[in-house]
Amino acid sequence: MENNYYIGIDIGGTNTVFGIVNEIGEIIFTSSFSTNEYKDPRDLVKDIYDKYINFINTKHIQASGVGIGAPNGNFYTGCIEFAPNLHWGENIPIVKIFNEIFKLPAILTNDANAAAIGEKFWGAAKDMKDFVVLTIGTGLGSGIFVNNNIIHGKNGYAGELGHTTIPESNRACTCGRIGCLETFVSSRGILQTYQEICAKKNIEIIIGDISTKDIYDLAQKGNKEAIETYKITGEVIGHSLANLVMILDPEAIFLFGGIANAHPILIPTISDVIDSNVLSLFKGKVKILPSALMNKNAAILGSTALFYL
Ligand SMILES: [Zn+2]
Structure with missing residues:
Protein backbone atom coordinates (compact mmCIF):
# COMPACT_ATOMS: atom_id res chain seq x y z
CA MET A 1 0.00 0.00 0.00
CA GLU A 2 1.18 3.54 -0.87
CA ASN A 3 2.01 5.63 2.14
CA ASN A 4 -0.07 8.76 2.58
CA TYR A 5 1.77 11.99 3.35
CA TYR A 6 0.47 15.46 4.13
CA ILE A 7 2.27 18.76 4.51
CA GLY A 8 1.61 20.72 7.71
CA ILE A 9 2.30 24.45 7.93
CA ASP A 10 2.19 26.49 11.13
CA ILE A 11 2.35 30.20 10.32
CA GLY A 12 3.27 32.30 13.33
CA GLY A 13 4.17 35.97 13.76
CA THR A 14 7.82 35.05 14.40
CA ASN A 15 8.38 31.65 12.77
CA THR A 16 6.70 29.54 10.17
CA VAL A 17 7.24 25.82 10.63
CA PHE A 18 6.80 23.31 7.83
CA GLY A 19 6.59 19.54 8.25
CA ILE A 20 5.72 16.37 6.37
CA VAL A 21 3.57 13.91 8.31
CA ASN A 22 2.80 10.27 7.53
CA GLU A 23 -0.51 8.51 8.10
CA ILE A 24 0.37 7.44 11.65
CA GLY A 25 1.15 10.97 12.78
CA GLU A 26 4.95 10.87 12.55
CA ILE A 27 6.69 14.03 11.38
CA ILE A 28 9.29 12.72 8.91
CA PHE A 29 10.72 16.10 7.92
CA THR A 30 10.58 19.57 9.42
CA SER A 31 12.04 22.98 8.64
CA SER A 32 11.53 26.50 9.95
CA PHE A 33 11.46 29.97 8.34
CA SER A 34 11.59 33.43 9.86
CA THR A 35 8.16 34.87 8.98
CA ASN A 36 9.29 38.50 9.41
CA GLU A 37 11.92 38.18 6.69
CA TYR A 38 9.26 37.85 4.01
CA LYS A 39 7.59 41.02 2.73
CA ASP A 40 5.36 38.92 0.46
CA PRO A 41 3.80 35.62 1.66
CA ARG A 42 4.25 34.25 -1.89
CA ASP A 43 8.07 34.30 -1.42
CA LEU A 44 7.72 32.38 1.84
CA VAL A 45 5.53 29.74 0.16
CA LYS A 46 8.04 29.45 -2.72
CA ASP A 47 10.88 28.82 -0.24
CA ILE A 48 8.79 26.17 1.56
CA TYR A 49 8.07 24.59 -1.83
CA ASP A 50 11.82 24.42 -2.68
CA LYS A 51 12.53 22.65 0.64
CA TYR A 52 9.64 20.27 -0.01
CA ILE A 53 10.82 19.41 -3.53
CA ASN A 54 14.39 18.80 -2.33
CA PHE A 55 13.14 16.42 0.35
CA ILE A 56 10.67 14.43 -1.75
CA ASN A 57 13.21 14.00 -4.54
CA THR A 58 15.57 12.21 -2.15
CA LYS A 59 12.79 10.03 -0.65
CA HIS A 60 10.68 9.42 -3.76
CA ILE A 61 7.44 10.29 -2.01
CA GLN A 62 4.60 12.66 -2.80
CA ALA A 63 2.28 14.57 -0.45
CA SER A 64 -1.48 14.60 -1.03
CA GLY A 65 -2.30 18.03 0.40
CA VAL A 66 -1.25 21.03 2.48
CA GLY A 67 -2.83 21.76 5.89
CA ILE A 68 -2.27 25.26 7.24
CA GLY A 69 -2.73 26.58 10.77
CA ALA A 70 -2.46 30.35 11.23
CA PRO A 71 -3.66 33.05 13.62
CA ASN A 72 -7.06 34.29 12.35
CA GLY A 73 -6.98 31.62 9.63
CA ASN A 74 -10.52 31.23 8.24
CA PHE A 75 -11.53 27.70 7.25
CA TYR A 76 -14.31 28.94 4.92
CA THR A 77 -12.56 31.72 3.03
CA GLY A 78 -9.02 30.25 2.99
CA CYS A 79 -7.77 33.68 4.04
CA ILE A 80 -5.82 34.90 7.05
CA GLU A 81 -7.97 37.83 8.18
CA PHE A 82 -6.76 40.80 10.23
CA ALA A 83 -3.94 38.93 12.00
CA PRO A 84 -2.29 41.57 14.22
CA ASN A 85 1.16 39.93 14.18
CA LEU A 86 1.46 39.39 10.42
CA HIS A 87 2.29 42.37 8.22
CA TRP A 88 1.01 41.09 4.86
CA GLY A 89 -2.21 43.08 4.74
CA GLU A 90 -5.70 42.58 6.10
CA ASN A 91 -6.74 39.64 3.95
CA ILE A 92 -4.13 37.08 2.88
CA PRO A 93 -5.46 34.46 0.41
CA ILE A 94 -3.06 31.85 1.76
CA VAL A 95 -4.93 28.75 0.47
CA LYS A 96 -4.91 30.17 -3.09
CA ILE A 97 -1.17 30.87 -2.84
CA PHE A 98 -0.41 27.30 -1.68
CA ASN A 99 -2.72 25.85 -4.38
CA GLU A 100 -0.92 27.78 -7.09
CA ILE A 101 2.62 27.01 -5.98
CA PHE A 102 2.26 23.42 -4.71
CA LYS A 103 -0.49 22.38 -7.19
CA LEU A 104 -2.07 20.48 -4.29
CA PRO A 105 -5.32 20.86 -2.32
CA ALA A 106 -4.85 23.13 0.72
CA ILE A 107 -6.98 23.67 3.85
CA LEU A 108 -6.65 26.48 6.40
CA THR A 109 -7.86 26.88 9.97
CA ASN A 110 -6.84 28.97 12.95
CA ASP A 111 -4.03 27.74 15.20
CA ALA A 112 -6.27 26.81 18.16
CA ASN A 113 -8.53 24.70 15.92
CA ALA A 114 -5.42 23.02 14.50
CA ALA A 115 -4.30 22.15 18.06
CA ALA A 116 -7.75 20.69 18.84
CA ILE A 117 -7.81 18.64 15.61
CA GLY A 118 -4.28 17.42 16.44
CA GLU A 119 -5.46 16.35 19.91
CA LYS A 120 -8.35 14.45 18.31
CA PHE A 121 -6.27 12.53 15.78
CA TRP A 122 -2.87 12.19 17.40
CA GLY A 123 -3.32 13.15 21.06
CA ALA A 124 -5.39 12.34 24.15
CA ALA A 125 -8.83 13.10 22.65
CA LYS A 126 -8.85 10.15 20.23
CA ASP A 127 -11.88 8.57 21.89
ZN1 LIG B 1 -9.62 41.20 23.28
Missing part, protein backbone atom coordinates in the same frame (compact mmCIF):
# COMPACT_ATOMS: atom_id res chain seq x y z
CA MET A 128 -13.68 11.81 22.76
CA LYS A 129 -16.52 13.46 20.83
CA ASP A 130 -16.93 16.57 23.00
CA PHE A 131 -13.90 18.48 24.25
CA VAL A 132 -12.16 21.85 24.23
CA VAL A 133 -8.47 22.68 23.72
CA LEU A 134 -7.22 25.96 25.15
CA THR A 135 -3.99 27.32 23.68
CA ILE A 136 -2.41 29.65 26.22
CA GLY A 137 0.50 31.70 24.90
CA THR A 138 0.81 35.28 23.67
CA GLY A 139 -2.99 35.16 23.56
CA LEU A 140 -5.71 32.67 24.52
CA GLY A 141 -7.27 30.55 21.79
CA SER A 142 -9.79 27.73 21.92
CA GLY A 143 -10.73 24.90 19.60
CA ILE A 144 -14.07 23.22 20.33
CA PHE A 145 -15.31 19.76 19.31
CA VAL A 146 -19.04 19.05 19.64
CA ASN A 147 -20.53 15.70 18.55
CA ASN A 148 -17.21 14.74 16.97
CA ASN A 149 -17.05 17.90 14.81
CA ILE A 150 -14.84 20.96 15.16
CA ILE A 151 -16.99 24.09 15.48
CA HIS A 152 -16.22 26.78 12.87
CA GLY A 153 -19.43 28.82 13.27
CA LYS A 154 -21.33 30.69 10.55
CA ASN A 155 -18.40 32.89 9.48
CA GLY A 156 -15.45 30.76 10.62
CA TYR A 157 -14.82 32.75 13.82
CA ALA A 158 -16.12 30.34 16.52
CA GLY A 159 -14.01 29.75 19.62
CA GLU A 160 -12.80 33.25 20.49
CA LEU A 161 -12.96 32.48 24.20
CA GLY A 162 -9.93 34.73 24.81
CA HIS A 163 -11.93 37.79 23.80
CA THR A 164 -15.01 37.07 25.89
CA THR A 165 -15.07 39.67 28.65
CA ILE A 166 -14.81 39.09 32.38
CA PRO A 167 -15.91 41.31 35.29
CA GLU A 168 -12.49 40.97 37.00
CA SER A 169 -10.65 42.85 34.28
CA ASN A 170 -10.39 46.49 33.32
CA ARG A 171 -7.19 45.76 31.41
CA ALA A 172 -6.78 46.87 27.81
CA CYS A 173 -6.64 44.04 25.27
CA THR A 174 -4.64 43.97 22.01
CA CYS A 175 -7.99 43.76 20.18
CA GLY A 176 -8.70 47.34 21.26
CA ARG A 177 -11.36 46.47 23.83
CA ILE A 178 -11.29 46.37 27.62
CA GLY A 179 -11.63 43.35 29.93
CA CYS A 180 -11.02 40.36 27.64
CA LEU A 181 -10.25 37.01 29.33
CA GLU A 182 -6.83 36.88 27.66
CA THR A 183 -5.79 40.09 29.46
CA PHE A 184 -5.43 37.70 32.45
CA VAL A 185 -4.96 34.30 30.82
CA SER A 186 -1.95 34.72 28.50
CA SER A 187 1.78 35.27 28.99
CA ARG A 188 1.21 39.04 29.01
CA GLY A 189 -1.69 38.70 31.47
CA ILE A 190 0.28 36.52 33.88
CA LEU A 191 3.18 39.00 33.87
CA GLN A 192 0.80 41.86 34.61
CA THR A 193 -0.87 39.95 37.46
CA TYR A 194 2.52 39.18 38.99
CA GLN A 195 3.63 42.81 38.67
CA GLU A 196 0.41 44.04 40.29
CA ILE A 197 0.76 41.62 43.22
CA CYS A 198 4.38 42.69 43.76
CA ALA A 199 3.46 46.40 43.48
CA LYS A 200 0.74 45.99 46.14
CA LYS A 201 3.30 44.46 48.51
CA ASN A 202 5.97 47.02 47.62
CA ILE A 203 8.20 44.29 46.21
CA GLU A 204 10.47 45.77 43.57
CA ILE A 205 10.81 43.87 40.32
CA ILE A 206 12.44 45.00 37.11
CA ILE A 207 9.80 44.94 34.41
CA GLY A 208 11.22 43.47 31.21
CA ASP A 209 13.66 41.33 33.19
CA ILE A 210 11.09 38.75 34.18
CA SER A 211 9.32 36.20 31.98
CA THR A 212 6.39 33.85 32.58
CA LYS A 213 8.96 31.04 32.75
CA ASP A 214 10.66 32.89 35.66
CA ILE A 215 7.30 33.23 37.42
CA TYR A 216 6.71 29.51 36.93
CA ASP A 217 10.18 28.69 38.33
CA LEU A 218 9.54 30.98 41.31
CA ALA A 219 6.19 29.29 41.95
CA GLN A 220 7.87 25.86 41.87
CA LYS A 221 10.29 27.11 44.54
CA GLY A 222 7.39 28.22 46.73
CA ASN A 223 7.50 31.96 46.02
CA LYS A 224 4.23 33.36 47.44
CA GLU A 225 3.63 36.04 44.81
CA ALA A 226 4.25 33.62 41.94
CA ILE A 227 1.89 31.01 43.43
CA GLU A 228 -0.74 33.73 43.96
CA THR A 229 -0.31 34.74 40.30
CA TYR A 230 -1.14 31.22 39.10
CA LYS A 231 -4.00 30.96 41.61
CA ILE A 232 -5.56 34.18 40.30
CA THR A 233 -5.03 33.01 36.69
CA GLY A 234 -6.68 29.66 37.49
CA GLU A 235 -9.60 31.37 39.27
CA VAL A 236 -10.23 33.79 36.42
CA ILE A 237 -10.21 31.10 33.75
CA GLY A 238 -12.13 28.68 36.00
CA HIS A 239 -15.07 31.13 36.16
CA SER A 240 -15.20 31.44 32.39
CA LEU A 241 -14.83 27.69 31.92
CA ALA A 242 -17.67 27.00 34.38
CA ASN A 243 -19.96 28.89 31.98
CA LEU A 244 -18.48 27.07 28.99
CA VAL A 245 -18.97 23.68 30.70
CA MET A 246 -22.67 24.43 31.27
CA ILE A 247 -23.08 25.46 27.63
CA LEU A 248 -21.15 22.60 26.00
CA ASP A 249 -21.02 19.75 28.58
CA PRO A 250 -17.55 18.65 27.36
CA GLU A 251 -15.80 15.46 28.49
CA ALA A 252 -12.46 17.24 28.90
CA ILE A 253 -10.73 20.59 28.60
CA PHE A 254 -7.09 20.36 27.51
CA LEU A 255 -4.52 23.05 28.25
CA PHE A 256 -1.87 23.58 25.62
CA GLY A 257 1.15 25.91 25.60
CA GLY A 258 4.08 26.97 27.75
CA ILE A 259 1.91 28.37 30.52
CA ALA A 260 -0.17 25.22 30.60
CA ASN A 261 3.07 23.48 31.66
CA ALA A 262 2.32 24.96 35.07
CA HIS A 263 -0.45 22.39 35.39
CA PRO A 264 0.53 21.14 38.87
CA ILE A 265 -0.49 24.61 40.09
CA LEU A 266 -3.11 25.66 37.54
CA ILE A 267 -5.21 22.54 37.04
CA PRO A 268 -6.33 21.97 40.67
CA THR A 269 -7.39 25.63 40.94
CA ILE A 270 -9.29 25.52 37.64
CA SER A 271 -11.05 22.25 38.62
CA ASP A 272 -12.08 23.64 42.04
CA VAL A 273 -13.42 26.88 40.59
CA ILE A 274 -15.38 25.05 37.89
CA ASP A 275 -16.89 22.68 40.47
CA SER A 276 -17.95 25.51 42.76
CA ASN A 277 -19.57 27.48 39.94
CA VAL A 278 -21.50 24.90 37.93
CA LEU A 279 -24.91 23.34 38.56
CA SER A 280 -24.57 20.24 40.73
CA LEU A 281 -25.34 18.11 37.64
CA PHE A 282 -21.93 19.03 36.23
CA LYS A 283 -19.80 18.70 39.36
CA GLY A 284 -16.81 16.40 38.95
CA LYS A 285 -17.79 15.61 35.38
CA VAL A 286 -15.25 17.50 33.26
CA LYS A 287 -11.56 16.51 33.21
CA ILE A 288 -8.96 19.29 33.03
CA LEU A 289 -5.88 17.80 31.39
CA PRO A 290 -2.56 18.88 29.91
CA SER A 291 -2.43 18.39 26.14
CA ALA A 292 -0.82 15.11 25.09
CA LEU A 293 0.86 16.99 22.23
CA MET A 294 2.65 19.44 24.51
CA ASN A 295 6.14 18.33 23.55
CA LYS A 296 5.33 17.58 19.94
CA ASN A 297 4.72 19.92 17.06
CA ALA A 298 0.97 20.09 17.62
CA ALA A 299 0.31 22.76 14.99
CA ILE A 300 1.99 20.69 12.25
CA LEU A 301 0.17 17.53 13.32
CA GLY A 302 -3.13 19.37 13.69
CA SER A 303 -2.97 21.11 10.34
CA THR A 304 -2.27 17.84 8.49
CA ALA A 305 -5.12 16.16 10.43
CA LEU A 306 -7.48 18.66 8.71
CA PHE A 307 -7.47 16.14 5.86
CA TYR A 308 -8.80 13.38 8.12
CA LEU A 309 -11.84 15.37 9.34
Whole structure:
Protein backbone atom coordinates (compact mmCIF):
# COMPACT_ATOMS: atom_id res chain seq x y z
CA MET A 1 0.00 0.00 0.00
CA GLU A 2 1.18 3.54 -0.87
CA ASN A 3 2.01 5.63 2.14
CA ASN A 4 -0.07 8.76 2.58
CA TYR A 5 1.77 11.99 3.35
CA TYR A 6 0.47 15.46 4.13
CA ILE A 7 2.27 18.76 4.51
CA GLY A 8 1.61 20.72 7.71
CA ILE A 9 2.30 24.45 7.93
CA ASP A 10 2.19 26.49 11.13
CA ILE A 11 2.35 30.20 10.32
CA GLY A 12 3.27 32.30 13.33
CA GLY A 13 4.17 35.97 13.76
CA THR A 14 7.82 35.05 14.40
CA ASN A 15 8.38 31.65 12.77
CA THR A 16 6.70 29.54 10.17
CA VAL A 17 7.24 25.82 10.63
CA PHE A 18 6.80 23.31 7.83
CA GLY A 19 6.59 19.54 8.25
CA ILE A 20 5.72 16.37 6.37
CA VAL A 21 3.57 13.91 8.31
CA ASN A 22 2.80 10.27 7.53
CA GLU A 23 -0.51 8.51 8.10
CA ILE A 24 0.37 7.44 11.65
CA GLY A 25 1.15 10.97 12.78
CA GLU A 26 4.95 10.87 12.55
CA ILE A 27 6.69 14.03 11.38
CA ILE A 28 9.29 12.72 8.91
CA PHE A 29 10.72 16.10 7.92
CA THR A 30 10.58 19.57 9.42
CA SER A 31 12.04 22.98 8.64
CA SER A 32 11.53 26.50 9.95
CA PHE A 33 11.46 29.97 8.34
CA SER A 34 11.59 33.43 9.86
CA THR A 35 8.16 34.87 8.98
CA ASN A 36 9.29 38.50 9.41
CA GLU A 37 11.92 38.18 6.69
CA TYR A 38 9.26 37.85 4.01
CA LYS A 39 7.59 41.02 2.73
CA ASP A 40 5.36 38.92 0.46
CA PRO A 41 3.80 35.62 1.66
CA ARG A 42 4.25 34.25 -1.89
CA ASP A 43 8.07 34.30 -1.42
CA LEU A 44 7.72 32.38 1.84
CA VAL A 45 5.53 29.74 0.16
CA LYS A 46 8.04 29.45 -2.72
CA ASP A 47 10.88 28.82 -0.24
CA ILE A 48 8.79 26.17 1.56
CA TYR A 49 8.07 24.59 -1.83
CA ASP A 50 11.82 24.42 -2.68
CA LYS A 51 12.53 22.65 0.64
CA TYR A 52 9.64 20.27 -0.01
CA ILE A 53 10.82 19.41 -3.53
CA ASN A 54 14.39 18.80 -2.33
CA PHE A 55 13.14 16.42 0.35
CA ILE A 56 10.67 14.43 -1.75
CA ASN A 57 13.21 14.00 -4.54
CA THR A 58 15.57 12.21 -2.15
CA LYS A 59 12.79 10.03 -0.65
CA HIS A 60 10.68 9.42 -3.76
CA ILE A 61 7.44 10.29 -2.01
CA GLN A 62 4.60 12.66 -2.80
CA ALA A 63 2.28 14.57 -0.45
CA SER A 64 -1.48 14.60 -1.03
CA GLY A 65 -2.30 18.03 0.40
CA VAL A 66 -1.25 21.03 2.48
CA GLY A 67 -2.83 21.76 5.89
CA ILE A 68 -2.27 25.26 7.24
CA GLY A 69 -2.73 26.58 10.77
CA ALA A 70 -2.46 30.35 11.23
CA PRO A 71 -3.66 33.05 13.62
CA ASN A 72 -7.06 34.29 12.35
CA GLY A 73 -6.98 31.62 9.63
CA ASN A 74 -10.52 31.23 8.24
CA PHE A 75 -11.53 27.70 7.25
CA TYR A 76 -14.31 28.94 4.92
CA THR A 77 -12.56 31.72 3.03
CA GLY A 78 -9.02 30.25 2.99
CA CYS A 79 -7.77 33.68 4.04
CA ILE A 80 -5.82 34.90 7.05
CA GLU A 81 -7.97 37.83 8.18
CA PHE A 82 -6.76 40.80 10.23
CA ALA A 83 -3.94 38.93 12.00
CA PRO A 84 -2.29 41.57 14.22
CA ASN A 85 1.16 39.93 14.18
CA LEU A 86 1.46 39.39 10.42
CA HIS A 87 2.29 42.37 8.22
CA TRP A 88 1.01 41.09 4.86
CA GLY A 89 -2.21 43.08 4.74
CA GLU A 90 -5.70 42.58 6.10
CA ASN A 91 -6.74 39.64 3.95
CA ILE A 92 -4.13 37.08 2.88
CA PRO A 93 -5.46 34.46 0.41
CA ILE A 94 -3.06 31.85 1.76
CA VAL A 95 -4.93 28.75 0.47
CA LYS A 96 -4.91 30.17 -3.09
CA ILE A 97 -1.17 30.87 -2.84
CA PHE A 98 -0.41 27.30 -1.68
CA ASN A 99 -2.72 25.85 -4.38
CA GLU A 100 -0.92 27.78 -7.09
CA ILE A 101 2.62 27.01 -5.98
CA PHE A 102 2.26 23.42 -4.71
CA LYS A 103 -0.49 22.38 -7.19
CA LEU A 104 -2.07 20.48 -4.29
CA PRO A 105 -5.32 20.86 -2.32
CA ALA A 106 -4.85 23.13 0.72
CA ILE A 107 -6.98 23.67 3.85
CA LEU A 108 -6.65 26.48 6.40
CA THR A 109 -7.86 26.88 9.97
CA ASN A 110 -6.84 28.97 12.95
CA ASP A 111 -4.03 27.74 15.20
CA ALA A 112 -6.27 26.81 18.16
CA ASN A 113 -8.53 24.70 15.92
CA ALA A 114 -5.42 23.02 14.50
CA ALA A 115 -4.30 22.15 18.06
CA ALA A 116 -7.75 20.69 18.84
CA ILE A 117 -7.81 18.64 15.61
CA GLY A 118 -4.28 17.42 16.44
CA GLU A 119 -5.46 16.35 19.91
CA LYS A 120 -8.35 14.45 18.31
CA PHE A 121 -6.27 12.53 15.78
CA TRP A 122 -2.87 12.19 17.40
CA GLY A 123 -3.32 13.15 21.06
CA ALA A 124 -5.39 12.34 24.15
CA ALA A 125 -8.83 13.10 22.65
CA LYS A 126 -8.85 10.15 20.23
CA ASP A 127 -11.88 8.57 21.89
CA MET A 128 -13.68 11.81 22.76
CA LYS A 129 -16.52 13.46 20.83
CA ASP A 130 -16.93 16.57 23.00
CA PHE A 131 -13.90 18.48 24.25
CA VAL A 132 -12.16 21.85 24.23
CA VAL A 133 -8.47 22.68 23.72
CA LEU A 134 -7.22 25.96 25.15
CA THR A 135 -3.99 27.32 23.68
CA ILE A 136 -2.41 29.65 26.22
CA GLY A 137 0.50 31.70 24.90
CA THR A 138 0.81 35.28 23.67
CA GLY A 139 -2.99 35.16 23.56
CA LEU A 140 -5.71 32.67 24.52
CA GLY A 141 -7.27 30.55 21.79
CA SER A 142 -9.79 27.73 21.92
CA GLY A 143 -10.73 24.90 19.60
CA ILE A 144 -14.07 23.22 20.33
CA PHE A 145 -15.31 19.76 19.31
CA VAL A 146 -19.04 19.05 19.64
CA ASN A 147 -20.53 15.70 18.55
CA ASN A 148 -17.21 14.74 16.97
CA ASN A 149 -17.05 17.90 14.81
CA ILE A 150 -14.84 20.96 15.16
CA ILE A 151 -16.99 24.09 15.48
CA HIS A 152 -16.22 26.78 12.87
CA GLY A 153 -19.43 28.82 13.27
CA LYS A 154 -21.33 30.69 10.55
CA ASN A 155 -18.40 32.89 9.48
CA GLY A 156 -15.45 30.76 10.62
CA TYR A 157 -14.82 32.75 13.82
CA ALA A 158 -16.12 30.34 16.52
CA GLY A 159 -14.01 29.75 19.62
CA GLU A 160 -12.80 33.25 20.49
CA LEU A 161 -12.96 32.48 24.20
CA GLY A 162 -9.93 34.73 24.81
CA HIS A 163 -11.93 37.79 23.80
CA THR A 164 -15.01 37.07 25.89
CA THR A 165 -15.07 39.67 28.65
CA ILE A 166 -14.81 39.09 32.38
CA PRO A 167 -15.91 41.31 35.29
CA GLU A 168 -12.49 40.97 37.00
CA SER A 169 -10.65 42.85 34.28
CA ASN A 170 -10.39 46.49 33.32
CA ARG A 171 -7.19 45.76 31.41
CA ALA A 172 -6.78 46.87 27.81
CA CYS A 173 -6.64 44.04 25.27
CA THR A 174 -4.64 43.97 22.01
CA CYS A 175 -7.99 43.76 20.18
CA GLY A 176 -8.70 47.34 21.26
CA ARG A 177 -11.36 46.47 23.83
CA ILE A 178 -11.29 46.37 27.62
CA GLY A 179 -11.63 43.35 29.93
CA CYS A 180 -11.02 40.36 27.64
CA LEU A 181 -10.25 37.01 29.33
CA GLU A 182 -6.83 36.88 27.66
CA THR A 183 -5.79 40.09 29.46
CA PHE A 184 -5.43 37.70 32.45
CA VAL A 185 -4.96 34.30 30.82
CA SER A 186 -1.95 34.72 28.50
CA SER A 187 1.78 35.27 28.99
CA ARG A 188 1.21 39.04 29.01
CA GLY A 189 -1.69 38.70 31.47
CA ILE A 190 0.28 36.52 33.88
CA LEU A 191 3.18 39.00 33.87
CA GLN A 192 0.80 41.86 34.61
CA THR A 193 -0.87 39.95 37.46
CA TYR A 194 2.52 39.18 38.99
CA GLN A 195 3.63 42.81 38.67
CA GLU A 196 0.41 44.04 40.29
CA ILE A 197 0.76 41.62 43.22
CA CYS A 198 4.38 42.69 43.76
CA ALA A 199 3.46 46.40 43.48
CA LYS A 200 0.74 45.99 46.14
CA LYS A 201 3.30 44.46 48.51
CA ASN A 202 5.97 47.02 47.62
CA ILE A 203 8.20 44.29 46.21
CA GLU A 204 10.47 45.77 43.57
CA ILE A 205 10.81 43.87 40.32
CA ILE A 206 12.44 45.00 37.11
CA ILE A 207 9.80 44.94 34.41
CA GLY A 208 11.22 43.47 31.21
CA ASP A 209 13.66 41.33 33.19
CA ILE A 210 11.09 38.75 34.18
CA SER A 211 9.32 36.20 31.98
CA THR A 212 6.39 33.85 32.58
CA LYS A 213 8.96 31.04 32.75
CA ASP A 214 10.66 32.89 35.66
CA ILE A 215 7.30 33.23 37.42
CA TYR A 216 6.71 29.51 36.93
CA ASP A 217 10.18 28.69 38.33
CA LEU A 218 9.54 30.98 41.31
CA ALA A 219 6.19 29.29 41.95
CA GLN A 220 7.87 25.86 41.87
CA LYS A 221 10.29 27.11 44.54
CA GLY A 222 7.39 28.22 46.73
CA ASN A 223 7.50 31.96 46.02
CA LYS A 224 4.23 33.36 47.44
CA GLU A 225 3.63 36.04 44.81
CA ALA A 226 4.25 33.62 41.94
CA ILE A 227 1.89 31.01 43.43
CA GLU A 228 -0.74 33.73 43.96
CA THR A 229 -0.31 34.74 40.30
CA TYR A 230 -1.14 31.22 39.10
CA LYS A 231 -4.00 30.96 41.61
CA ILE A 232 -5.56 34.18 40.30
CA THR A 233 -5.03 33.01 36.69
CA GLY A 234 -6.68 29.66 37.49
CA GLU A 235 -9.60 31.37 39.27
CA VAL A 236 -10.23 33.79 36.42
CA ILE A 237 -10.21 31.10 33.75
CA GLY A 238 -12.13 28.68 36.00
CA HIS A 239 -15.07 31.13 36.16
CA SER A 240 -15.20 31.44 32.39
CA LEU A 241 -14.83 27.69 31.92
CA ALA A 242 -17.67 27.00 34.38
CA ASN A 243 -19.96 28.89 31.98
CA LEU A 244 -18.48 27.07 28.99
CA VAL A 245 -18.97 23.68 30.70
CA MET A 246 -22.67 24.43 31.27
CA ILE A 247 -23.08 25.46 27.63
CA LEU A 248 -21.15 22.60 26.00
CA ASP A 249 -21.02 19.75 28.58
CA PRO A 250 -17.55 18.65 27.36
CA GLU A 251 -15.80 15.46 28.49
CA ALA A 252 -12.46 17.24 28.90
CA ILE A 253 -10.73 20.59 28.60
CA PHE A 254 -7.09 20.36 27.51
CA LEU A 255 -4.52 23.05 28.25
CA PHE A 256 -1.87 23.58 25.62
CA GLY A 257 1.15 25.91 25.60
CA GLY A 258 4.08 26.97 27.75
CA ILE A 259 1.91 28.37 30.52
CA ALA A 260 -0.17 25.22 30.60
CA ASN A 261 3.07 23.48 31.66
CA ALA A 262 2.32 24.96 35.07
CA HIS A 263 -0.45 22.39 35.39
CA PRO A 264 0.53 21.14 38.87
CA ILE A 265 -0.49 24.61 40.09
CA LEU A 266 -3.11 25.66 37.54
CA ILE A 267 -5.21 22.54 37.04
CA PRO A 268 -6.33 21.97 40.67
CA THR A 269 -7.39 25.63 40.94
CA ILE A 270 -9.29 25.52 37.64
CA SER A 271 -11.05 22.25 38.62
CA ASP A 272 -12.08 23.64 42.04
CA VAL A 273 -13.42 26.88 40.59
CA ILE A 274 -15.38 25.05 37.89
CA ASP A 275 -16.89 22.68 40.47
CA SER A 276 -17.95 25.51 42.76
CA ASN A 277 -19.57 27.48 39.94
CA VAL A 278 -21.50 24.90 37.93
CA LEU A 279 -24.91 23.34 38.56
CA SER A 280 -24.57 20.24 40.73
CA LEU A 281 -25.34 18.11 37.64
CA PHE A 282 -21.93 19.03 36.23
CA LYS A 283 -19.80 18.70 39.36
CA GLY A 284 -16.81 16.40 38.95
CA LYS A 285 -17.79 15.61 35.38
CA VAL A 286 -15.25 17.50 33.26
CA LYS A 287 -11.56 16.51 33.21
CA ILE A 288 -8.96 19.29 33.03
CA LEU A 289 -5.88 17.80 31.39
CA PRO A 290 -2.56 18.88 29.91
CA SER A 291 -2.43 18.39 26.14
CA ALA A 292 -0.82 15.11 25.09
CA LEU A 293 0.86 16.99 22.23
CA MET A 294 2.65 19.44 24.51
CA ASN A 295 6.14 18.33 23.55
CA LYS A 296 5.33 17.58 19.94
CA ASN A 297 4.72 19.92 17.06
CA ALA A 298 0.97 20.09 17.62
CA ALA A 299 0.31 22.76 14.99
CA ILE A 300 1.99 20.69 12.25
CA LEU A 301 0.17 17.53 13.32
CA GLY A 302 -3.13 19.37 13.69
CA SER A 303 -2.97 21.11 10.34
CA THR A 304 -2.27 17.84 8.49
CA ALA A 305 -5.12 16.16 10.43
CA LEU A 306 -7.48 18.66 8.71
CA PHE A 307 -7.47 16.14 5.86
CA TYR A 308 -8.80 13.38 8.12
CA LEU A 309 -11.84 15.37 9.34
ZN1 LIG B 1 -9.62 41.20 23.28
